[in-house]
Amino acid sequence: MEVKLLSGALGAEIKGIDLTDISDENFNKINNLLLEHKVIFFRDQPITKEQQIALAEKFGPLETHAYVKGLENYPEIVRIIKGKEEKNQWGENWHSDVSYNSKPTKAVILKSIKIPPVGGDTCFSNMELAWETLDPKIQEKIKDKKAIHSSLGAEFFIDNYKYMEGNEKRNYDSYSNEHPIVRTHPETGKKILYVNWTYTKQIIGLDKEESDQILKEIFEHQARLDLTCRFNWTENAVAIWDNRSVIHYAIADFFPGRGLGYERIMDRIAIEGDHPQ
Numbered sequence: 619m620e621v622k623l624l625s626g627a628l629g630a631e632i633k634g635i636d637l638t639d640i641s642d643e644n645f646n647k648i649n650n651l652l653l654e655h656k657v658i659f660f661r662d663q664p665i666t667k668e669q670q671i672a673l674a675e676k677f678g679p680l681e682t683h684a685y686v687k688g689l690e691n692y693p694e695i696v697r698i699i700k701g702k703e704e705k706n707q708w709g710e711n712w713h714s715d716v717s718y719n720s721k722p723t724k725a726v727i728l729k730s731i732k733i734p735p736v737g738g739d740t741c742f743s744n745m746e747l748a749w750e751t752l753d754p755k756i757q758e759k760i761k762d763k764k765a766i767h768s769s770l771g772a773e774f775f776i777d778n779y780k781y782m783e784g785n786e787k788r789n790y791d792s793y794s795n796e797h798p799i800v801r802t803h804p805e806t807g808k809k810i811l812y813v814n815w816t817y818t819k820q821i822i823g824l825d826k827e828e829s830d831q832i833l834k835e836i837f838e839h840q841a842r843l844d845l846t847c848r849f850n851w852t853e854n855a856v857a858i859w860d861n862r863s864v865i866h867y868a869i870a871d872f873f874p875g876r877g878l879g880y881e882r883i884m885d886r887i888a889i890e891g892d893h894p895q
């Protein structure tokens with residue numbers, strides 16, 4: 619096995635592991651790599667939908683997305699589609715997946731189906747390091763507080779991602795939950811800064827003005843480049859991220875004459891998480 623670190627902060631590209639081998643031994647290897655590097659990448663893995671589901675199920679029960687419809691015969695797979703002419707793409711700002719749920723996603727397995735010749739990389743930022751390097755005055759202020767996380771609602775989704783379908787059975791404007799700002803990783807025991815620019819709206823117990831100011835400082839801190847890594851996709855690549863300890867950002871750099879004019883298609887499977895503690 620070969621492990622190539624992607625940055626000094628997190629992320630590793632792994633060679634020599636077969637993702638279709640879901641024996642306990644191989645799964646433990648993959649899970650240990652995930653806990654160590656927080657996001658791991660594998661290239662040239664033309665796995666089928668069934669194989670992607672089988673691997674995901676080793677991590678735990680699969681999640682149905684709060685408001686995005688899954689594929690017709692594979693409801694657990696959300697197909698992320700950016701059309702040729704689209705500038706926007708799903709996930710185009712810093713976020714932790716569905717942090718507005720009461721039990722946000724544990725981990726995600728994302729497989730690339732179609733990738734533009736340039737543009738559409740994904741960035742990840744390490745929230746253990748973000749907590750450790752946060753200004754101690756802010757740490758002291760927020761360490762025992764909770765924050766409100768809310769989904770952006772149906773309108774934003776429908777307006778921005780026209781090739782993706784909403785799950786009509788659900789009222790997807792109504793997702794909102796409170797979580798500790800600093801959570802403890804259930805497997806490693808590490809402290810994690812658990813807020814994000816996209817979904818975290820207010821620190822409970824502070825007035826709106828102070829909450830906005832502190833969240834702004836935290837969001838800037840989380841986006842520090844020295845806390846991040848960046849993955850340049852190729853087709854049939856697979857990313858697995860620990861959604862508890864990273865935030866991520868799918869870069870929508872689709873500009874005329876360069877990235878614009880190409881589709882970007884990914885298959886996403888999420889594994890259920892627990893209540894952040």
Ligand code: SIN
Pocket residue numbers: 698708709710715739740866867868884886
């Ligand atoms: C996401 O935010 O879950 C999508 C990431 C990506 O498409 O790169």
